[in-house]
Amino acid sequence: MSEICVEITGLKKSFGTLDVLKGIDLTVNRGDVVCIIGPSGSGKSTLLRCVNLLEEPNDGKIVVNDTELTDPDVDIDRARTKIGMVFQSFNLFSHLTVLNNLTVAQRKVLKRGEKEAQEIALRNLERVGLSEKANSMPAQLSGGQQQRAAIARALSMDPEVMLFDEPTSALDPELVGDVLGVMRQLADEGMTMLVVTHEMQFAREVADKVIFMDGGYIVEEGPAAEVIGNPQEERTREFLARVLDPTHHGPSDPV
């Protein structure tokens, strides 16, 4: 295992005539937490979804855990088992209990036995503080609990890297903290994480590297304190001003 966990070079992606990613180069070291920030439509979610090929890139190269995902002959299903993904809308399987949400892929994909899968699932539920919800249905859980269960589901596959696609954007404000707490704990345990987020406080405190994207490009990247605390680019400054102090700015200029 090399020190580099995710390596993206020259990544381009377009939907029809709309160019969303116009050439992205990005390296994520093992154990690092990288937060991707930027205005909506900047391509940050698309970038994240390319890292496990939920979106098929048009051009460029993506290597995760020494496997080149953009190789046409790659066993993408196997590669994905090592890449955990957490969605904005949780996407727990609504017809399964929380426990079965955590065991189904372990058993059907990793071919683990029922007992082993359950042990691993329960251990991960404990990690996210949901042990007592194992037999609940997803609909019986609050948004924050659903998202933590979704994180536990991804963790149960023993991923090398975790992708978070705006994990707190669909949550009520008072539930955001629970999810961020779990993510911070994961970061402390050394998990490699790519996080698309609007939580600047989280990015500032937890991220090893912050990436600011706009218009399909990476505009600025560096340590959190630099990019958020002392941005060099005008676009970064403008975006951060809006996010950090939204009430003191007029509507954005038409692009």
Added chain:
Amino acid sequence: MAISRRQRAQYIRYVQYGILVVVILLVAFLADWGQIQRAFFNVNIASSMFPNVITVALKNTIIYTALGFGFGLLLGLVLALMKLSTVGPYRWIATVYIEFFRGVPALLVFIGIYYGVPIAFQVQFPPLTTVMLALGGVGAAYMAETIRAGIQAVPKGQVEAARSLGMSQGRAMITVVIPQAFRIILPPLTNELILLTKDSSLIYILGLFREQYELTKFGRETLSRSPSLTPILIAGLCYLIITLPLGYLSRYLERRTGGKKVSVV
């Protein structure tokens, strides 16, 4: 004389009740009740039908319907998946099948399979197989569209979550999409089952032995030996024994799933 809006609504309601009462009275006076009772409520004939109307006819109706529904559900699922396939010819074949079997009377399908298959393939199916193929073949055309709509009603994020956990397209379909789709379409499927229950009567063209009679055939056969329409009434009531609970079940399921509507086009 000016009347208020509320008074007008009141009058209209009186008129509606009045019409209802007149129609009921007309029917009540014009009908020959003695004749009706002799024709439909002959207790001797009714009691002579038991227990066979239950132990043979009702049982066979249920068996034929279950076979047709089971086969139809399976074929319908295959057709629905074909209709959603990326392979063009699969989609075309499914479309042609669905349009054809939705568009022709079930009776013609029964006749086609009963007389056509032996000519085409030199095999004579027993009645059970024929009814399964015919009833299921017609039911599949309807159910395929329902199942397709159900599959498409499952949120896209469910598939993405499954794929992100390393499931293949097919595995995600079997483990995640289809179970959820069936929850969504349970109410319309129950309706389909009610329709098939009634269509199972078409088996009469097959030339059955006495122990193979289902309700309609049994009723008609009894009718031919009796001077009363009572057998038809009894057979009809027996259908209701099956269909009323199913209808209730369908409405219950619809309430439980929050009345989520699935558009079936």
